[in-house]
Amino acid sequence: MAFLAQFRAAPNLLTMVRLFTIPFIVIEILDGNFGVAFALFILAGISDGFDGLLARWLDQKTTLGLYLDPIADKLLLSTLFLVLTHVGIIPRYVTVLVFSRDFGILLIATLLFATHTLRDFRPSLFGKLNTLVQIVALLTILGEKAFSSHQFTTLNATLVRSIAFLAPLSAAQYAWIVIQRLHSAEDPPRRSAPKTGLAQISAVEGADPSGSTDRVAS
Incomplete structure (x- = not known):
């Protein structure tokens, strides 16, 4: 599917609707209209669930959607953390930890992607x-x-403290996974030692060294 045509795919249109709700949620929170903000957030959540279902039902999985969907999710969450911190509902240190984690992961992923490493x-x-x-x-x-x-x-207080704990923990786990995968990519595949004598004949012919021609299931 051509790139411009991907914008017309139903799942991507739904994802863009979620993106367009973000500034209105911010406005309503700043104006103290939490009822409207809550309803818009629910609407955004419903659209997040349906865009994946539509992509499968209509067979409209696109490259644009692969990137647009997580970007919309992350932008929605990050923006809400920022505005709720601004109005004094979420502690600043929690938002700093959330943004630090996301920025660090984004930076690492961009560098690895740009250098064709991962x-x-x-x-x-x-x-x-x-x-x-x-x-x-x-x-x-x-x-x-x-x-x-x-x-x-x-x-709410427990959930906020849990986020402050999980943000750096998940960043550390992500970094560990990346390091492990980089090491695996650098290690050349090990070759088994060449078989000799009866063992080599057995491997080629499918017979055991004792002379039986029956194969043994592993």
Whole structure:
């Protein structure tokens, strides 16, 4: 599919709708309209779930969508952390840790991609957990403000502290995985020692050294 045509694919249109909701969520939070901000965040979450389903149902998996979807997700979460820190809801140190982690991973991935060292960057276990906790935390924080409920105050504080712990931990795990994969790429494949005598004949003919022609299943 041509690059410009990829913009017209239904899953990518849905992803771009999610991108377009970000400034409106920011505006509503700054204006104190947390109910609208909460509804828009839910809408963004629904679009995130449906764009993947549409890509499979309509067979419209595109290169643009491969990059656009995670960019939209990360931009949405990072922007919300920034604006909620600005209005004094999320502690500054948590947002600093989140941004430091994301910037570090982005920098490493860009360098490895640009130098053709690695091109496959899979999310780590702690990275997935970190993203999940961020989504739940933002959902409960906006919900608490939208409905003027203090039911989730303790939960929110726990989730925010968990994010501060998981952000550097997931960054460390990601760095370790990259180092391991780089070492694996540098190590040449080991060749087994050449077989001699009866062992070589056995390997070629499929017979054991005792003379039996029956193959032994490993």
